[in-house]
Amino acid sequence: MAKVNDNYLKLPGSYLFSTIGKKVSAFQGANPDKQIIRLGIGDVTQPLAPAIIEAMHSAVDEMGQADTFRGYAPDLGYDFLRNAIVENDYKARGCDIAADEIFVSDGAKCDSSNIQEIFSLDNKIAVCDPVYPVYVDSNVMAGRTGTYDAKSETWSDVIYMPCLADNNFAPELPKETPDLIYLCFPNNPTGSTITKAQLQEWVDYANKVGSVIIYDAAYEAYISESDVPHTIYECEGAKTCAIELKSFSKNAGFTGVRLGYTVIPKELKCNGTALNPLWARRHGTKYNGVPYIVQRAGEAVYSGAGKEQLAKQVAYYMNNAKTIKEGLASAGYTVSGGVNAPYIWLKTPDNMTSWEFFDFLLEKANVVGTPGSGFGPSGEGYFRLTAFGTYENTLAAIERIKAL
């Protein structure tokens, strides 16, 4: 008799963004005349840059001709893309990462949820609180998190590292030693960052206690301050303790194109076992590579024209971030983030809970954001807005909020 994976049944409710989607649909259904502005889910709105469109058309044409048609891609990615990544994202920053340490994938969400599979089920994870829900939920599904306490909204076998205003939304080293440490900087959802010196402390700690850091650098393109690291491999010793996840979703608008990559240095070992070949084995068995057309699109991100066009796109979104942050601050809100990240994190007014403020904002201003409590208990009383809307919508949303 077939039995299901009981761990799935422990998951409380549905995935955060599904819940938001349902609430928004219900509101729109009941109020068909309202113009809802969505600054909730981190989805981009600007079209793909011309250099990327051109590369994709060219790749489509290749797929239509016998002599240039491409079948199965190499499991780990085409060399043209892996080499472009090495040159631009690592060598250019003084980091010695080789092409065979780059694993091209269909995005950082998949990688961040799949990476736990190469680790033992009795490893204990540490996460920031609030946190991107996928890190925790993927570990719940694997059976690594113990039991759920509905009152505190926490798992018995997860180490939570609170990120609150009094620590500037940066986690402190945990008291209990974790096996796997998930870090994301610039941070989703708080928009906070840590300096290179602070990240070096984490690297030193992980090397000392034998933890592996899973470093999500999906928002790296939004860094504007000079002392914020663009990759964890800027820190000394990171190659023996850290896996890095990168995404093309936010720097190049690839949310609907699907491209990302994971870096696992060959030096990174657990008890003598190198992780790079384990992840290669997982890719080879449970994955079949990224479409050729998408990999060519990724290559164009690193072309001269691509870089120039995408710098403008990032600047466009960061201007939105500034608009949100300054607008809310002038309306008396307590806000952070938005300087090195496309996320603005705000304290809900009048002691509203996060979901109360969500409903309030949806009903009164027809603006959709993301309740901070959806990212963990320490997110309660906070709210996330994203800079990925159009400028016009962003401005209109802030005007509506200011008018409340």
Added chain:
Amino acid sequence: MAKVNDNYLKLPGSYLFSTIGKKVSAFQGANPDKQIIRLGIGDVTQPLAPAIIEAMHSAVDEMGQADTFRGYAPDLGYDFLRNAIVENDYKARGCDIAADEIFVSDGAKCDSSNIQEIFSLDNKIAVCDPVYPVYVDSNVMAGRTGTYDAKSETWSDVIYMPCLADNNFAPELPKETPDLIYLCFPNNPTGSTITKAQLQEWVDYANKVGSVIIYDAAYEAYISESDVPHTIYECEGAKTCAIELKSFSKNAGFTGVRLGYTVIPKELKCNGTALNPLWARRHGTKYNGVPYIVQRAGEAVYSGAGKEQLAKQVAYYMNNAKTIKEGLASAGYTVSGGVNAPYIWLKTPDNMTSWEFFDFLLEKANVVGTPGSGFGPSGEGYFRLTAFGTYENTLAAIERIKAL
């Protein structure tokens, strides 16, 4: 201290096709003047059909304009594609499958390896022997297969169902009751099929004992005989016991485009728990959808022009299959498959092992095939050739083999 998933360390050697790739590279390196013909890995060679190319160009253009740009796709696939699948692959065959029972994905390899995640780790799997290695290896990685015996090349906790000449390469109902049954028809690697009446026996058996059938129909487009089922849902009662996996790789040449789907009927339950929402939860948490451009390409597969062009492509490959089968038979080989499937399964001559014949064929004829033993112990003494080459290469390969 982080620990690795020890199950990975139990996997013997590397993935079959990686091993073949390395052997071929080594041979080509040592013999740069030899023209190697690859009829090994099931990769297609014909370019994408014009209707698909047109749809992709159009979708690329949409992604380049603000008013038609698409960000995150719906987790489970765009309605336009799910509806086209329902209409063409199910309703047209009299099967009542709804759009919300279709889960669009980046291919059947990923789905067939990921699907085990929604089941309990103490479920026991049954597989045909020989078998597509991914079904077994993904269960090994999850820790569901017990210990490996190198001598017999079998796992202690896997039920093997031998498919040999004396049962016409069709499995018999297992003596021990499995929880999960992997079936693939038309079969990879043997190219065999079973009739609708035979498949009905499996469905009745699964419903009786409470097993779930994971039915891989990736090669459905190659069926030429009328009593061979195109989908397991042609069988009565399949919706309460079967998951179906489909691929666009072989019917539309999408090996480098990446598109497939899984069907989980809402009636399918294990001990009262419906599997459809579990798989939806997995998609929502561990996956982020198929690129918009690829889903539009998939839609074009079902257009009038697409269907016409792809029927010719399938006929082209099936003519290759006929060429291989008749050529080898005339040379005295014992061959099967190739009638409802793009695979030809041949008995190795002179009691050679599968790998001996692989080396022999590579060295003497410079032709690459796949050793049957790579698919399981009952594949020993057999060899797989695929019909996915060009006609010219296929003909040349057969001439070379005949001349040995």
